[in-house]
Structures are given as C-alpha cells and as structure tokens.
Amino acid sequence: xxxxxxDGFDEKLSSSKWxxxxxxxxxxxxxxxQYLMSQNILLKKSTGGRSTNYExxx
Numbered sequence: 918x919x920x921x922x923x924d925g926f927d928e929k930l931s932s933s934k935w936x937x938x939x940x941x942x943x944x945x946x947x948x949x950x951q952y953l954m955s956q957n958i959l960l961k962k963s964t965g966g967r968s969t970n971y972e973x974x975x
Contacts, residue, residue, distance in 0.1 A: 918935065918938060918939050918949075919953075919958070921938065922973045923973070929970040930959075930970055930971045930972065931968075931969065931970055931971070932946045932947045932950055932969070933946070935949065935950060950971055954971070957974055958973070958974055959971045959972065959973060959974060960972055960973075960974050
C-alpha cells in the first residue's frame with residue numbers, strides 16, 4: 918500500500934479505501950493507518966469525523 922502511495926496515488930485516502938485496496942477489515946486498516954501516523958509516514962488531513970483523509974508525509 919505504501920508503494921501505491923509513493924507511485925502517485927492521487928485520490929483521497931480514507932481508512933475504508935485502505936481496507937478496500939489492501940483487502941483487509943476496516944479495523945485492520947485503521948490500525949495500519951494509526952501505526953503509520955505514529956511513525957510520521959502518514960499525516961491526517963485537517964478534515965475530521967467520517968470524512969477523515971490521510972496523506973503521505975513528504
């Protein structure tokens with residue numbers, strides 16, 4: 918999934934989209950995203966709630 922982001926994934930990345938692309942549960946996708954945020958690989962965009970999106974830290 919990180920390779921897909923590095924290759925120029927231009928869509929909004931949400932936990933549900935992560936789950937769909939990586940074929941995992943939404944809980945697993947959220948844990949993956951939270952781990953990557955703790956490692957400063959992903960950043961949460963300013964939107965929140967159900968429309969929370971993430972982007973690659975550049």
